[in-house]
Amino acid sequence: MTDSLYENTGLSIVISEPLLSVRSGGVAVSYTEELSEYSHKRSAFFDYDKASITLQGDHIDADRWIEYGLGRDIQSMDEGLDTAFNGFVNSLEVVAGGLTFKRGPLLGIGNRVSAVYAALDNTTNPPTVSDRTVTTIAQDLDSQSQYGIIEKVVSSGQISTTEANQLRDAYLEENKLPETSKGINSMGAGSGISIRMECLGYGYWLSAFVYNQTLVSGVTQISDKIIAILTAETAVNTIISTDYSKIEFNGVLVSAYENDDPYGLTMIKELVAYGDVNYDRFLFMLDHNRQTVYKKQSQDPAYKYSLNENQMKTWAGAPVMPWGIKPGRWILITDFLTGTIDTPTAIRKDPRMVFIESVDFTAPYDFQIEGSKSSTVKQILSQFGMKGLVS
Numbered sequence: 001m002t003d004s005l006y007e008n009t010g011l012s013i014v015i016s017e018p019l020l021s022v023r024s025g026g027v028a029v030s031y032t033e034e035l036s037e038y039s040h041k042r043s044a045f046f047d048y049d050k051a052s053i054t055l056q057g058d059h060i061d062a063d064r065w066i067e068y069g070l071g072r073d074i075q076s077m078d079e080g081l082d083t084a085f086n087g088f089v090n091s092l093e094v095v096a097g098g099l100t101f102k103r104g105p106l107l108g109i110g111n112r113v114s115a116v117y118a119a120l121d122n123t124t125n126p127p128t129v130s131d132r133t134v135t136t137i138a139q140d141l142d143s144q145s146q147y148g149i150i151e152k153v154v155s156s157g158q159i160s161t162t163e164a165n166q167l168r169d170a171y172l173e174e175n176k177l178p179e180t181s182k183g184i185n186s187m188g189a190g191s192g193i194s195i196r197m198e199c200l201g202y203g204y205w206l207s208a209f210v211y212n213q214t215l216v217s218g219v220t221q222i223s224d225k226i227i228a229i230l231t232a233e234t235a236v237n238t239i240i241s242t243d244y245s246k247i248e249f250n251g252v253l254v255s256a257y258e259n260d261d262p263y264g265l266t267m268i269k270e271l272v273a274y275g276d277v278n279y280d281r282f283l284f285m286l287d288h289n290r291q292t293v294y295k296k297q298s299q300d301p302a303y304k305y306s307l308n309e310n311q312m313k314t315w316a317g318a319p320v321m322p323w324g325i326k327p328g329r330w331i332l333i334t335d336f337l338t339g340t341i342d343t344p345t346a347i348r349k350d351p352r353m354v355f356i357e358s359v360d361f362t363a364p365y366d367f368q369i370e371g372s373k374s375s376t377v378k379q380i381l382s383q384f385g386m387k388g389l390v391s
Helices: 005-009 062-068 141-147 161-175 202-208 222-234 264-273 377-383
Strands: 012-016 029-031 035-043 045-057 073-077 083-096 099-103 112-121 128-134 151-159 180-184 193-201 219-221 253-255 282-286 292-296 301-306 311-314 330-333 353-362 366-372
Touching (some): 005 035, 045 073, 045 202, 062 083, 062 099, 083 202, 202 222, 202 264, 219 222, 222 253, 222 264, 222 292, 264 282
Parallel strands (some): 045 282, 112 151, 301 330
Antiparallel strands (some): 012 029, 012 073, 035 045, 035 353, 045 193, 073 083, 083 193, 099 180, 112 128, 219 253, 330 353, 353 366
């Protein structure tokens, strides 16, 4: 009999009700033997990036998953109760015999909608076009109570105010609920049920609201503007922790004024790309408590990796399981270019050093690391206003 993923890895999946649903507060359920497929990606931006999870079993309640599964809180944990991934169900696929039911993505919903347009006036000769204009916001409160507030701004070009409002309302009506699709396969086998969840880290909720700030102009420090954006998120959905004690000071000055309806995530990415006054890179992550960690990239090695042993270890020499490898840290490859010095003295220039941009883990033991070197060029270009070159 083949060992289950839990028996091989010790990983379990704890699933709770969505953080933003009116149904929140239900009992968390831990799945172990039902876990048939698991993979996750952790990145130097966000840390918990995405995960794919499949549960299989006859007793799983497919109806409730279809109705209430989107947005459910997902936490994968190892035997030591360390968090390997934390996020939410963004889309799901339920297979029951020959029937396949797909729902999502959750963040594809639009239940708070406005339209941007340039008002076209055909009563004049020649016709005139006004400056950029934004309609009032239309909302669906029932959708928001079940899925959270997900804001969308629709670009509508040169049209009349009436047409812009019609477009806004039509978009809201068509996108206030998750997209669904069904399929029937006559060759479907068995009576068991499988549920495949595509999950995202909670940082992606920063794309669910628009950030404008028109009360004051002038400049502000990057760290303060990041806090202002996160504070704006808590006024909408309260996903991100309001404990900002892990946000390091960054004194680079940027514009405080915003009035072009940028999404919060767009603003955060732009600010993180600036680095600091010395053009050193900063990282932006959310920990397992959804608390923001904004800090300068470390210049100290954290891991050692042996090509011959195919084993990741901490700098002190303790084994690191594949699902426990964390991004945003440096690895020394111990048996590469062995004629060089044993301890790196210039971490950015040592060819044996790899900075973990992302780590993809597939249960039970496979992992793939995307590495990079440390560079100041992207930060310099961003601060010079050439953000399009460093995306």
